[in-house]
Amino acid sequence: MSSESTPRPGHDVASAQSTDAAADAGRTALAGGIRPRRFGAWYVAEHRFRVMRSYLQTVIATGIGNPIIYLYAMGVGLATLVDQNLGDDAVDGVGYLAFVAPALLASAAITVASEEFTYPVMLGYKWNPIFFGMNASPLRPTQIVDGIVISVTIRMLVTCGIYFAFMLVFGAVPSPLGFLAIFAALLTGLGFGALLMGYASTLEEDTGQLAMVMRLVVLPMTLFSGTFFPLSQFPIWLQWIGWISPLWHGTELSRVFTYGYAEPIWLTVAHVLYLLALFVLGWAWARRVAVRRLNR
Amino acid sequence: MPAPVIVATDLVKRYGEFAAVDGISFEVAPGESFGLLGPNGAGKSTTMRMVGAVSTRTGGDLSILGLDPDRHGPEIRSQLGVVPQSDNLDTELRVRENLLVYGRYFGLPGKLVAQRADELLAFAQLEEKAAAKVESLSGGMKRRLTIARALINDPRLLLLDEPTTGLDPQARHILWDRLFRLKEQGTTLLLTTHYMDEAEQLCDRIVVVDEGSIMAEGTPAELIRRYSSREVLEVRFGSDRNAEAAERLAGLGDRTEVLPDRILIYSADGEAELERVIDAGLHPITSLVRRSSLEDVFLRLTGRSLIE
Structure with missing residues (x-):
């Protein structure tokens, strides 16, 4: 995982230097590297949280406001209409709210991912190159990436936790295993987000690529991921979009947990593996780019 | 050490x-x-x-x-x-x-x-x-x-x-x-x-x-001693006459350096060089005697100024 080998205390110092003062300096240095090597990624996460504080109001507003607005609009608005026409087992044998709520949860994770894994990453390399400052400290490029992943994971977990609490309040979670949907959503956000982070890391110039990704990938993804209606409503030649969409996999997975959506077990496993694979791929990509860009 | x-x-x-x-x-x-x-x-x-x-x-x-x-x-x-x-x-x-x-x-x-x-x-x-x-x-x-x-x-x-x-x-x-x-x-x-x-x-x-x-x-002192003289005389004749004046000043001081806008004459005694310039019948628009600096060292070593 590390681009630099683990230190062997004393070795270099003893062989390279004869005087005590130099050995002393070397020993101090070796001691000084221990904590950053071990906890470096957490220090980066600490930094992210300090920055998030400056837009804490937005974080809270979206964290609490979004579930209320969406669940209310869907649960009281659209669901009433759908259920009136199709009955209490409108879609998949459940009411519309129960059907749509786990999908909204997964979308909420995607929203956090597309906020935190894009512009802050580009900012750190380019507009306000703090990653270079971090890299001049004992932190390593890979730890900078890891720290971002840690901080976003925590923010996403809190956001999804709050969302899920509102889902309970609205009575949108029939299954006792429903809470597992929080982790399904988290995996969705991280799988998609890590790819975004990898891509954002590679951008040397901003010519609107990220805005384009938001418009052409993130927003339409909701329409093709079985969020508001089952993917099977599409003709087969359009369904492939859903199959590659992390949001579709995350949504289906969430539904398995919140209302026991019936699908073959291999498909459930495939959702998890697919999202995990995207996460690992994107993460490794971002780490690779970080090493290349910061070590010039 | x-x-x-x-x-x-x-x-x-x-x-x-x-x-x-x-x-x-x-x-x-x-x-x-x-x-x-x-x-x-x-x-x-x-x-x-x-x-x-x-x-x-x-x-x-x-x-x-x-x-x-x-x-x-x-x-x-x-x-x-x-x-x-x-x-x-x-x-x-x-x-x-x-x-x-x-x-x-x-x-x-x-x-x-x-x-x-x-x-x-x-x-x-x-x-x-x-x-x-x-x-x-x-x-x-x-x-x-x-x-x-x-x-x-x-x-x-x-x-x-x-x-x-x-x-x-x-x-x-x-x-x-x-x-x-x-x-x-x-x-x-x-x-x-x-x-x-x-x-x-x-x-x-x-x-x-x-x-x-x-x-x-x-x-810094060593470098100046080694690569430059104690003093430098800077004379300007205006860009039109610079090259011509430089030709007539060749041989003055320890060495001369011709820049686009001025001529530098390296010497232990800048004032004495200035007298020689005037004796030669040349009348610079401006003249300046100063101590050698690292800039001169660099010019000597590379033939270029530091800030271009």
């Missing part, structure tokens, strides 16, 4: 075919203030990044505090303070927060960092700006904050890449004063600059770098 803080031997950094640093060697002793002097693109910043353990060398040997940066990057960086050429302060955080958060990267406890942050804000004369946004600071203040940030871990070696480039004269003098204090306290300094006066003010020893190689090494 105490063991050196930096030992660079035949250090090379190549980007594809291009050698940004082409086999340079130098040593820096503890407490010494060492300058890399050269024009833009000479390889100074690349050398700084290699010493700062953030750029892997292509060839040669490098030892910082007795450790190899290839294997002990984090360990070495834990003992360094780095002031990069362009400020990378965190504009999303306030002034004091920049110090707090940076101190944490070294694994220092929050309480210690907070205490040092206050001391360093005083040192950098930024106490009143503690809660200010970074964006609201002047260029000089940002530089001082960057230096304060570089000192948060009480470094053994401070790397300064063109610390005063882009600052107005007053801001430069404040900065020099701060750096001089650090030097007095025994901090080892490695700095790059293309300002002669800066090198003369701050450096005990200098290497002149051009196109990735070292041209000369010594104290």
Whole structure:
């Protein structure tokens, strides 16, 4: 995982230097590297949280406001209409709210991912190159990436936790295993987000690529991921979009947990593996780019 | 002699075919203030990044505090303070927060960092700006904050890449004063600059770098003695007559240097040379006798001025 080998205390110092003062300096240095090597990624996460504080109001507003607005609009608005026409087992044998709520949860994770894994990453390399400052400290490029992943994971977990609490309040979670949907959503956000982070890391110039990704990938993804209606409503030649969409996999997975959506077990496993694979791929990509860009 | 803080031997950094640093060697002793002097693109910043353990060398040997940066990057960086050429302060955080958060990267406890942050804000004369946004600071203040940030871990070696480039004269003098204090306290300094006066003010020893190689090494006084005369006479005749006057002045002084806008005559006695110029029937528009500087050394060594 590390681009630099683990230190062997004393070795270099003893062989390279004869005087005590130099050995002393070397020993101090070796001691000084221990904590950053071990906890470096957490220090980066600490930094992210300090920055998030400056837009804490937005974080809270979206964290609490979004579930209320969406669940209310869907649960009281659209669901009433759908259920009136199709009955209490409108879609998949459940009411519309129960059907749509786990999908909204997964979308909420995607929203956090597309906020935190894009512009802050580009900012750190380019507009306000703090990653270079971090890299001049004992932190390593890979730890900078890891720290971002840690901080976003925590923010996403809190956001999804709050969302899920509102889902309970609205009575949108029939299954006792429903809470597992929080982790399904988290995996969705991280799988998609890590790819975004990898891509954002590679951008040397901003010519609107990220805005384009938001418009052409993130927003339409909701329409093709079985969020508001089952993917099977599409003709087969359009369904492939859903199959590659992390949001579709995350949504289906969430539904398995919140209302026991019936699908073959291999498909459930495939959702998890697919999202995990995207996460690992994107993460490794971002780490690779970080090493290349910061070590010039 | 105490063991050196930096030992660079035949250090090379190549980007594809291009050698940004082409086999340079130098040593820096503890407490010494060492300058890399050269024009833009000479390889100074690349050398700084290699010493700062953030750029892997292509060839040669490098030892910082007795450790190899290839294997002990984090360990070495834990003992360094780095002031990069362009400020990378965190504009999303306030002034004091920049110090707090940076101190944490070294694994220092929050309480210690907070205490040092206050001391360093005083040192950098930024106490009143503690809660200010970074964006609201002047260029000089940002530089001082960057230096304060570089000192948060009480470094053994401070790397300064063109610390005063882009600052107005007053801001430069404040900065020099701060750096001089650090030097007095025994901090080892490695700095790059293309300002002669800066090198003369701050450096005990200098290497002149051009196109990735070292041209000369010594104290500022030594270099001037070795590569220049005691005084320099500068005469201007206007750009039209410059070349013609230069021809007639050939042979004056120890040597002459013809620049597009003026002629430099190197000599132990500048006033005496000026008399000879006038005796030759030439009447310069302006004349100036001054002491030789590192600028002259550089001109002699490379045939080019430092700032082009």
